[in-house]
Amino acid sequence: MDKALLIYFILLAVTVAAIRFAFYCLKKVGEAYFYAAQLTSDQSLRGKLSRKAVLAGNKAAYPIYALSNPTEFDSHKPMEPFKFKGVKCIFSDYYFPNRYRNDIGCEQRFFCDELLEFKDGKRNGYEFFMNCTEALNPEDDCVIMFMPCSKSWHYKRRFRALNDFLEDYYPESSNGYKFITYTGERESLHLTKDRTKKSLEQNYYINCDLTGKRVIVVDDLFTTGCSLLDFKKQIEMKGGKVAYALFLGKTFQMPDNFDIWFTAWCNK
Numbered sequence: 202m203d204k205a206l207l208i209y210f211i212l213l214a215v216t217v218a219a220i221r222f223a224f225y226c227l228k229k230v231g232e233a234y235f236y237a238a239q240l241t242s243d244q245s246l247r248g249k250l251s252r253k254a255v256l257a258g259n260k261a262a263y264p265i266y267a268l269s270n271p272t273e274f275d276s277h278k279p280m281e282p283f284k285f286k287g288v289k290c291i292f293s294d295y296y297f298p299n300r301y302r303n304d305i306g307c308e309q310r311f312f313c314d315e316l317l318e319f320k321d322g323k324r325n326g327y328e329f330f331m332n333c334t335e336a337l338n339p340e341d342d343c344v345i346m347f348m349p350c351s352k353s354w355h356y357k358r359r360f361r362a363l364n365d366f367l368e369d370y371y372p373e374s375s376n377g378y379k380f381i382t383y384t385g386e387r388e389s390l391h392l393t394k395d396r397t398k399k400s401l402e403q404n405y406y407i408n409c410d411l412t413g414k415r416v417i418v419v420d421d422l423f424t425t426g427c428s429l430l431d432f433k434k435q436i437e438m439k440g441g442k443v444a445y446a447l448f449l450g451k452t453f454q455m456p457d458n459f460d461i462w463f464t465a466w467c468n469k
Contacts, residue, residue, distance in 0.1 A: 239253070244309070279292060312450070316422065384403075385404045388402070
């Protein structure tokens with residue numbers, strides 16, 4: 202009896218040691234895949250390596266996997282029209298907030314820089330507008346209007362070059378750049394932590410009648426859609442209808458860890 206009990210404890214100890222060793226090896230494998238994913242500049246390879254790290258239980262790899270495969274976690278895809286509150290929308294690519302900068306690839310980082318440069322008036326946005334317009338295929342008689350900004354000079358700096366381009370190359374289009382009159386300044390939504398609960402302070406008005414007009418709204422970034430809905434309301438008060446909206450980028454929303462793990466597991 203004592204001999205049988207001794208054998209039982211020996212087998213139990215061996216089993217526990219084997220399980221601990223297996224988990225140790227799995228942890229090291231996860232770390233190896235994680236570091237490899239960090240080092241590669243190829244986004245496709247980065248996604249594959251980080252997925253293996255996630256399946257190996259490496260928690261640090263979760264955001265890298267999500268950021269490397271944004272289309273797996275967002276119902277809206279770049280350059281594919283989608284409906285938002287009755288408005289046909291489109292965006293060029295995903296924008297990743299600065300806190301994720303060290304976890305995204307070179308091409309993603311370049312696009313984020315490009316979007317910020319557009320916001321600051323350092324890029325004209327011609328290519329973005331042309332590509333999105335071609336994919337969206339709006340009707341010819343639409344009025345093009347630009348999303349109002351927190352300050353008048355922000356509006357001019359951001360959209361003046363694109364407006365000049367439209368006037369020069371599309372003189373037949375109805376341009377609503379001058380339809381916005383500013384009455385003051387407000388806090389920028391991009392500085393607000395919880396944008397879903399932020400009500401827009403009105404710092405502009407539309408200075409013309411838009412009765413019967415279909416409008417294309419042009420903006421830099423789609424995050425929650427609050428700005429678009431507020432502007433849509435103002436346009437409708439003037440008799441117009443927002444039919445289309447073009448965005449340079451769409452803010453990527455990080456999914457929760459379970460969603461990341463489940464997606465990685467399903468994509469075997």
